[in-house]
Amino acid sequence: MRPLEGLFVLDFSTLLPGPMAGLLLAEAGAEVVKVEREGSGEEMRGYAPLWGGDGVNFALLNRGKKSIALNLKDEAARAKLLPLVEKADILLEQFRPGAMARLGLDYATLSGINPRLIYCSITGYGQTGPKLNAAGHDLNYIGDSGLLALSMGEPSRGIVPPALIADIAGGAYPAVINILLALRERDRTGVGCHLDIAMTDNLFPFTYWAMGNGLAAGEWPGNGTDLVTGGSPRYQLYGTADGRVVAAAPLEQKFWVTFCELIGLDPALRDDSRDPDATRTGVAALIARETGEHWRALFAGKDCCCSVVATIREAMDDPHFQARGLFDRRVTNFDGQSLPALPVPIAPAFREDASVSRETPGLGAHNQDYLR
Known part of the structure; x- marks a missing residue:
């Protein structure tokens, strides 16, 4: 039952x-x-x-x-x-x-x-x-x-x-x-x-971190300026050479180090706390050189929290979801x-x-x- x-x-x-x-x-x-x-x-x-x-x-x-x-x-x-x-x-x-x-x-x-x-x-x-x-x-x-x-x-x-x-x-x-x-x-x-x-009431839990930043630290988030809304190179969408998009989310340092090594990021840009915009620009330039399939294969099996954005059709055909x-x-x-x-x-x-x-x-x- x-x-x-x-x-x-x-x-x-x-x-x-x-x-x-x-x-x-x-x-x-x-x-x-x-x-x-x-x-x-x-x-x-x-x-x-x-x-x-x-x-x-x-x-x-x-x-x-x-x-x-x-x-x-x-x-x-x-x-x-x-x-x-x-x-x-x-x-x-x-x-x-x-x-x-x-x-x-x-x-x-x-x-x-x-x-x-x-x-x-x-x-x-x-x-x-x-x-x-x-x-x-x-x-x-x-x-x-x-x-x-x-x-x-x-x-x-x-x-x-x-x-x-x-x-x-x-x-x-x-x-x-x-x-x-x-x-x-x-x-x-x-x-x-x-x-x-x-x-509308039930949407406020989604803003828990933004409310916390504002109420406790006096730092109210802007439009696309924070860690998980586009303000960091570690949580970002990057376009590829063939119009696909890499979803890169190597937030933790261990994932970020692996990610930087895999894409060959200039060592001078790897400390993203110094100039996040410069790091983001550098990563974007590297990702744009290769196709989505290149990055999919490179990231496969690697602990770096990166993937290629799937279409709905691709997601429905994904062997993982099919197996489940x-x-x-x-x-x-x-x-x-x-x-x-x-x-x-x-x-x-x-x-x-x-x-x-x-x-x-x-x-x-x-x-x-x-x-x-």
Whole structure:
């Protein structure tokens, strides 16, 4: 048995944070039922590229879930949800504060029906505070938390991060962590609770070192000026002769010595405390002389914390990840097509065998099962 088997989840969320949280719960064994908009379903169904009629992003995030579709603005339709609320262990929602209350589906109302309900609200800024109703997306949240300011490129040519950090690391993951804590607390008390998951709040742990530098030493980090944000030649991206990029992270002295020897750095530049910019320029010139494959072969098996940046395709084909079975699991759509499932941070001991392929649900495919 998987750890969360027997738990029932009602998921009102859309797009990324809530659906990914629901995916983690489903992968750990919970029964997750998506409550979707009648007619069109949640927004991610329409995102390109399409795969079997729905967006492939939707398929990857909703593997193994069920779908019911109804008009939440219709009182009679909402009444059909009450038996599900009565048996639910967890409810996920991602609307702006107050939206569920206007539908009569807020925690105060539903906990009166089911006191054991763990009600998880994921928003950008939380259920309280001056910004509670402010519209925003990931870029706004990482900007408001100060995280983006640590490494965002030049103002005239800003660098947009390659991942939706707030949605996943500030929303989905903290939601699951707190749901598990709430389940543990409910085991003790028999009572559920309302979880206020504010994505922006949860980004501050990523800035722990920057806050420490500022608060304790009075040295507030700038844009790309510090050890792990681009200010050091020991933690840097260097372009190669064929347009690839070396990710060089020989932070510790023993790794730095090995790295300098391997690339043949001028001994006068190896003490990077004297002139970091000169050292960085020297390293960059050497790396730029050879191809990515040259450096990959040179660094292989050497303790210097250096690698060549992989494309997504290369990463998926990497023998290491293949050997760990990271992409062995499958997701199937309602047309019978199959793709590798999205790997999630659930330990192998708590997941189904990789031979099990789970479907992504068609819109309203389970109305008869849950709303009769």
